[in-house]
Amino acid sequence: MLKYKVLPLAGLILALAACSSNAPAPVEVRAPARPQEGPAVAKPGHYIVKKGDTLYSIANLHKRDYRELAAWNNLTDPNLIEVGQELRVAPQADVLVAKPVAPASSIESRPVPPPAVIGSTAASSASSSLPPASVSTPAATGELKTEPKGGRIAYTPQAWKDLTQPADKAPVTSASAPAAQSAPAESKAPVVADDGSWSWPVSGKVIGSFNESSNKGVDLDGKLGDPVLAAGTGEVKYVGSSLRGYGNLVIIKHNNDFSSVYAHNQEILVKEGQQVKKGQKIATLGKSDADRPKLHFEIRRQGKPVDPLKLLPTR
Structure with a gap:
């Protein structure tokens, strides 16, 4: 009987001993999560x-x-x-290869010039890069060769005015200048001729009559190389070929009212600013910008075309 009572007591003692044990409970250790690596980047190429x-x-x-x-x-x-x-x-x-940057010691440093110097330097650089302007120069034979001025433009009244007006304007004076200095100088333009008459520029017959809408002057027949003569005394105001439809062109100013026009020339024998006499040879007849050899001749009063046949002598 005693044996059966001892067995439960022994089991209770073993249980208490197990609860009082100092052995630590197992601990689970977790390593920190590794950051995910980004996508691989390929080398150039x-x-x-x-x-x-x-x-x-x-x-x-x-x-x-x-x-x-x-x-x-x-x-x-x-x-x-x-x-x-x-x-x-x-x-x-x-594959592009990066070039090494030059060391700082090899970089040249310069002081910044003042604004005035910068402007003048830029202007001189720009002017040095431009091609030389076309200059009309008389040849040994007296012939004058010209080139178009800034390209060929279509005829308009304004284009015509631009060809001749700048040379006719009075000098510009300062607004603060005295009144006596602002008055335009007296015109010294020559008259048409001593007797006030005109002469024919070529001997050929009229092949095209004046028409205000389609023909600003008359067309006169001739052969290549025939002399073209000044119809009156005056000053050469324009020499060139920039006006489309006129070819090699000469304009003579005779006075403040009248000017004469000579177009389609083969050779031009005068230069701008030159004084010419009535009957003086100024060019040779040609067909520049025309379908046949001829002289297109105009007379203009204050810039407006008039019929030359009403002013030229009858023949």
């Missing part, structure tokens, strides 16, 4: 293979032939590429 890529698709993406990629990457089998593999997709010559 290279490509990193992604899932689903083929050598053909990569070549097509970079506009190359797959055989070029296979050769550049030593691939014997185009189908054997792996995800993450870095492939060359451009030849070595196409």
